[in-house]
Amino acid sequence: MKTILIKQGVGIDISKDDFQVCFSVLTDGLDVKIKASRKFKNTRCGFECFCDWFSSKQTADLPISFTMEATGVYYEGLAYYLFNKGFTVHVVLPNQVKKYGQSLGVKSKTDSIDASILARMNLERKLSPWQPFSPNLQELKQLCRERDRLITERTAIKNHLHSYSHQGIPPQGSIKRCEEHIAFLNKQLVQIEKHIKDILQKDMALSKRLDHIQTIKGVAFWTAIIVISETNGFATFNSIKQLTSYAGLDVRIAESGKWKGKSKISKQGNSYIRKALYFPAFCMATHDKNTNQFYQRLLLKKGVPMMAAVAVQRKILALMYTLWKKQEDFKPQVA
DSSP: OOOOEEEEEEEEEEOSSEEEEEEEEEETTOOEEEEEEEEEESSHHHHHHHHHHHHTTSOTTSOEEEEEEOOTTTTHHHHHHHHHTTOEEEEEOHHHHHHHHHHTTOOOOOHHHHHHHHHHHHHHSOOOOOOOOOHHHHHHHHHHHHHHHHHHHHHHHHHHHHHHHTSSSOOHHHHHHHHHHHHHHHHHHHHHHHHHHHHHHHOHHHHHHHHHHTTSTTOOHHHHHHHHHHTTTTTTOSSHHHHHHHTTOSEEOOEETTEEOOOEEOOOSOHHHHHHHHHHHHHHHHHOHHHHHHHHHHHHHHOOHHHHHHHHHHHHHHHHHHHHHHTOOOOOOOO
């Protein structure tokens, strides 16, 4: 009996200089077969050679899709190239690929093995298509991350300055350099913040939707802009559950038989979102009556303030998602 192909896909393990690919197919007997594999340079010329390579091997009447890991920024060039040519691209988190590989009993790790795992994952799993960031949100994300890095650096320098200033014999040279460094960082932060506001002034639709988000008590401008830019305006999320998992705020339960471990958030997600929601959660729990009742109820039940605060973070994230999608202001419930 002739074998019929029902699906085809390419797994791509990408690095700074090159990428290993594995072209695999799924048969009507649900067997996964590797058709070919090869390595290409992570350059525009390499992308074109790769396109010619898989085009000569693919079955014309079957759609083809590509799966790769979110490896820093190195995957973006190829992802954009394939997306602009009209192909379906899947970008998955490294921890997902690792767990999937472990489920297959794979113990070794090489570029070719990783590419074959990604190809198999493409064929066996229903993965969400990757959507590139809008140019404005992509730039805002990078600017917000740069701002966060500079604030962290400034805090470290301020701590050094405090230490130097309280020594028995303060080192004046070190103090002066710290002060100059802080002044330089402050100047850069002002430039970044101006750049962000200039982008929003030109994109009134984005600015208006951010205003809806900021009607939530405790959610100020920077919280709103960080969450929206990190999620690409919630473009690829179809549910609050998906969004919660992406932020790493989903609960990981550990139980077996009579044994019950501690429930914790996974933290396997976007740390920038979790960081941005930390203070707004306590602010909303203090100033919003309904959220305060929710927080106090959880605090009484769990006895751990941070667990109750994380639940409020999930609540805020869900509210932001809803208001963004509906383009509405927050309307507190009247008791």
